[in-house]
Amino acid sequence: MKNKLWLFGDSFMSYNENWVEELARRTNCEVAHLGELGSSVQFLLIDLLNSMDRIKRNDRVLIGITNPARFYFNSKHYHSLWIEHKDKFNLRYYSGKKYSTEELNCLVEYLMHFYHPDQDDIYKSAIVSHIINIIFPRISANHKQYVFTIKPEPYIRERLNFIELRDNEPPSFMDTALKFLEETYPTDERVVVRHVFDNHLNGNNHWIDHPDYFNYFWKVYDEHFARLY
Amino acid sequence: MSKIWFFGDSYVSFKTNWVQELANRCNAEVAHLGVAGSSIYFLLLDLLDNYNTIDSHDKVVIAITSDSRWYFNKVHFMPHKDSEEWILNQSYSSEDMLNAFQYFTKYLYNVGDNVKFTSAIVSFILNVLLPKISTKQIVYHYTISPFPFQPKNNDFNVQTREYEPISFYEFQIKFLRKYYPEVDNPMEVLNRYKNHWLEHPEYFGEWWETYDLLFKKLYYEK
Numbered sequence: 001m002k003n004k005l006w007l008f009g010d011s012f013m014s015y016n017e018n019w020v021e022e023l024a025r026r027t028n029c030e031v032a033h034l035g036e037l038g039s040s041v042q043f044l045l046i047d048l049l050n051s052m053d054r055i056k057r058n059d060r061v062l063i064g065i066t067n068p069a070r071f072y073f074n075s076k077h078y079h080s081l082w083i084e085h086k087d088k089f090n091l092r093y094y095s096g097k098k099y100s101t102e103e104l105n106c107l108v109e110y111l112m113h114f115y116h117p118d119q120d121d122i123y124k125s126a127i128v129s130h131i132i133n134i135i136f137p138r139i140s141a142n143h144k145q146y147v148f149t150i151k152p153e154p155y156i157r158e159r160l161n162f163i164e165l166r167d168n169e170p171p172s173f174m175d176t177a178l179k180f181l182e183e184t185y186p187t188d189e190r191v192v193v194r195h196v197f198d199n200h201l202n203g204n205n206h207w208i209d210h211p212d213y214f215n216y217f218w219k220v221y222d223e224h225f226a227r228l229y
Numbered sequence: 230m231s232k233i234w235f236f237g238d239s240y241v242s243f244k245t246n247w248v249q250e251l252a253n254r255c256n257a258e259v260a261h262l263g264v265a266g267s268s269i270y271f272l273l274l275d276l277l278d279n280y281n282t283i284d285s286h287d288k289v290v291i292a293i294t295s296d297s298r299w300y301f302n303k304v305h306f307m308p309h310k311d312s313e314e315w316i317l318n319q320s321y322s323s324e325d326m327l328n329a330f331q332y333f334t335k336y337l338y339n340v341g342d343n344v345k346f347t348s349a350i351v352s353f354i355l356n357v358l359l360p361k362i363s364t365k366q367i368v369y370h371y372t373i374s375p376f377p378f379q380p381k382n383n384d385f386n387v388q389t390r391e392y393e394p395i396s397f398y399e400f401q402i403k404f405l406r407k408y409y410p411e412v413d414n415p416m417e418v419l420n421r422y423k424n425h426w427l428e429h430p431e432y433f434g435e436w437w438e439t440y441d442l443l444f445k446k447l448y449y450e451k
Contacts, residue, residue, distance in 0.1 A: 046345055073337035106336040109329035114301035119274060126273055126353035127346065134352055159277060162357050 002030045005228075006055055006141075008047055009035035009064025012149040012173045015204035019217055027060050027143075027228050038077040040070035041124050041131070048135055055141050060228045063136065063146040064173070068124035068154050069117065071110075078107050080115065125155045129162050143228045147221075148172040170224035177201055177208055180216050232260035233447070234283055236275055237292025239265035240372040240397050243423035247436060254448040255288050266305040266315065268298030269347040273354060280362050288447045289362060291354070291369035292397075296347040296377045297340065301326070308334045348378045366447050370440075371396040394443050401425065404435060 005024050007013040013020055013035040024031050033051060036043065044065065055061060071078040076099065136146060147170045155163045171179075181200055203209055233252050235241035241248055241263035252259050261279060264271065272294065283289060299306040303321040306312075308330075316327055359367055371378075374396050379389050395403070401419055405412050408429060412418055419425040426432070 042342070042346055045349055046342060049345060072342065074339040074342070100336075102332075103336050106329075106332040109332050110337065113326050113329040114299075114333070116302055119270075119300075122274060122277065123270060123346075123350065126350045129357050130349035130352045133357055162353070162361075 002028060004032035004056070004059040005029035006033040006051065006059060006061045007031070007035055007064070008033065008044055008051070008061070010039050010044075010066040010070075010149050011035065011037045012066075012206050013062070013064045017204050018207040018214075019221075020205060022214075022218070023062070023225060023228070026225070029060050032059070035064055036077065038070065038079050038082075039066065040072045040077065040079075041066060041068065041127050042070075042072035043077060045127050045131060045135075046072065048131065048139075052135075052139065055139055057140055057142055059141045059143075061139055061141045061144040062225070062228060063131070063144075064149040065128055065131070065146060065152070065155075066148075067150040068121045071107075073107075074103075076103065080111060080117075082107075121154045121157075122160060125160045125163060128155050132163060145170075145225060145227055147224065150174045168224070170221060173206065176217065176220050177206060180208060180210075180213060184210060184212070231255070231257045231286045231288065232284065233257040233288040233290065234261040234279065235259065235263050235290045235292065236261065236272055236279075237263035237290075238267050238272075238294040238372055239263070240424055241290060241292045245423050246426035248424055250433075250437075251290070251444060251447070254444075256448075257288055260287070263292055264305065266298070266307060266312070267294065268300045268305060268307075269294060269296060269350050270298075271300035271305065273350050273358075274300070276354060276358055280358065283362050283364055285363040287364045287366070289364060289367040290444075290447070291359075291367065292372045293351060293354075293369060293375075293378070295373040296344045299330075301330075306330050308338070344377045351378050368444055368447055370394070370443060373398045392442060394439055397425070400436065400439055401427065404429075404432065 005027055007020060014037050016024070016031045016034065020031065020034070036047075039047075044063070048063070069080040071080075132146065136144065149172055151172055151174060152163070152165065152169075156165060177200070197206070200208055207213070233255050235248060242265045244252075244259045244262060248259065248262070264275070267275075272291070276291075295307075297308055304316065304319050304326055306316060313327060316322055316330070317324070355369065359369075375389075375393065394400075398419075402415055404427065405415050405418065408431065409418070419427070422428065
């Protein structure tokens with residue numbers, strides 16, 4: 001029976017395809033758990049706490065730490081970018097999902113009256129610090145790693161110097177994808193993040209559909225994921 | 230003269246009774262106080278604003294409050310019906326914010342999840358932030374209850390200490406049952422007093438008997 005590969009995180013690791021499938025092959029594990037689309041570090045905390053007891057010593061664990069501007073409210077994922085302005089939801093994020101009108105209106109009210117990005121970053125940094133410093137070392141798997149899926153900067157700016165990047169910190173998945181796009185499409189317009197997502201990162205796990213991306217990705221992450229092999 | 234810093238909620242929000250007594254025992258002047266009705270979220274921000282200015286000879290008391298409180302845009306919130314007026318009376322508050330909070334508690338708030346979020350923040354404060362404060366003379370204690378932060382069968386949250394006296398609120402409930410068995414609503418009684426300090430001839434003695442061991446490192450250690 002194969003050992004298990006547990007992935008916790010967001011949309012960069014929510015399908016057993018492309019790099020996730022390859023990681024399972026390289027670790028000779030079966031994928032037992034995946035991240036969730038649009039999820040937050042609040043959800044990551046809860047997902048880890050709910051799963052800890054089932055992780056075995058020989059399993060592999062990879063944690064993806066997402067951006068702070070997301071929320072987990074009452075068992076549902078929300079994102080500050082999913083609302084463009086008051087009364088205007090970015091409906092593509094909500095189509096097919098079970099959000100009631102009341103919940104969406106509440107989110108608008110929350111963002112209008114309560115959301116303070118700097119303060120929220122601090123709260124989320126404390127959660128990430130707890131995950132890295134307390135939970136991660138206590139995961140019973142011998143082979144484990146964590147990586148930032150989107151830029152770690154919101155967690156490590158001035159006043160929040162409690163999360164120390166490691167000497168050989170893996171680049172975030174987002175940074176790797178953007179760097180690949182810069183090198184591959186040097187004249188393309190990539191000013192707005194959403195534009196990049198729409199045009200290049202809309203595949204499962206935000207995998208870039210380009211023949212060179214597989215090798216590019218593994219050249220970056222092979223050394224960082226080696227501890228999972 | 231060294232300073233004593235109090236961080237937390239209404240139990241440490243006035244420079245009087247046990248707060249002043251502790252300062253006297255420590256031969257320190259009170260440099261900072263908690264804020265009534267404040268939350269774990271506010272505690273984190275307040276500590277981050279001040280921890281760099283705490284001197285190595287200073288003393289610090291951290292009063293850890295209930296998990297079910299919030300701090301949004303300079304306003305403190307708690308989800309009790311009778312706290313609406315108190316919320317509206319805060320400087321930066323408004324009817325719109327109160328309405329938004331009512332929606333928040335109805336549709337977005339989940340008790341169990343919020344306990345996990347605030348436990349992670351308490352864990353961060355105790356395990357990561359406190360060691361960065363230059364003084365080692367730091368005492369923390371729970372004002373309402375430690376149990377939400379220390380769930381059974383879950384060693385990933387806040388660790389239980391070897392010596393864990395009952396919370397301030399639990400002490401008061403015990404005291405009220407003993408001396409005022411007729412009281413139905415303890416908070417209504419406790420809210421009349423600064424730092425919720427009960428005016429009763431036995432209170433001072435029983436309080437210090439309960440907490441002397443917890444706080445004595447602040448006045449005996451140099």
